[in-house]
Amino acid sequence: MSTPVDIVKTFLAMWETPGGIEKSLHDYFTPETVYENVGLSTTTGIDQAKAVFAGFSASLGMATMWVENLHVSVSGDTVLTERIDHVRDQSGKTLMSIRVMGAFDVKDGKIVAWRDYFDTAGLAAGG
Numbered sequence: 001m002s003t004p005v006d007i008v009k010t011f012l013a014m015w016e017t018p019g020g021i022e023k024s025l026h027d028y029f030t031p032e033t034v035y036e037n038v039g040l041s042t043t044t045g046i047d048q049a050k051a052v053f054a055g056f057s058a059s060l061g062m063a064t065m066w067v068e069n070l071h072v073s074v075s076g077d078t079v080l081t082e083r084i085d086h087v088r089d090q091s092g093k094t095l096m097s098i099r100v101m102g103a104f105d106v107k108d109g110k111i112v113a114w115r116d117y118f119d120t121a122g123l124a125a126g127g
Contacts, residue, residue, distance in 0.1 A: 004106035005072055008079040011104075011111060012067040018090075020064065025049050028111045036115045056087075063090040079104045085118075
């Protein structure tokens with residue numbers, strides 16, 4: 001059985017391939033999963049989370065994202081990540097890099113809650 005850390009790392013690694021973000025949400029979210037970009041949006045369930053990512057994709061030209069995990073820690077079923085999310089276009093060019101702290105609550109192999117706190121300087125600078 002996968003550990004909470006394995007689940008979160010796999011979830012984030014899926015973003016590197018086209019369609020991977022949507023597939024990761026489908027595979028690892030539940031209909032009740034709460035996903036919060038603190039200060040920006042809060043969603044419940046797979047479809048609302050997919051809509052947020054579709055909005056990011058459309059507004060940023062994002063096709064994939066490479067997640068650089070700087071630190072990963074676990075306490076029980078909660079996984080904490082310090083990472084840099086590298087937003088990439090269709091050609092693989094990095095459009096921007098955003099520093100993020102995330103908290104993922106995992107239960108029965110699924111992410112049931114996810115909160116991201118990020119440095120908006122990466123968004124403002126566009127890279």
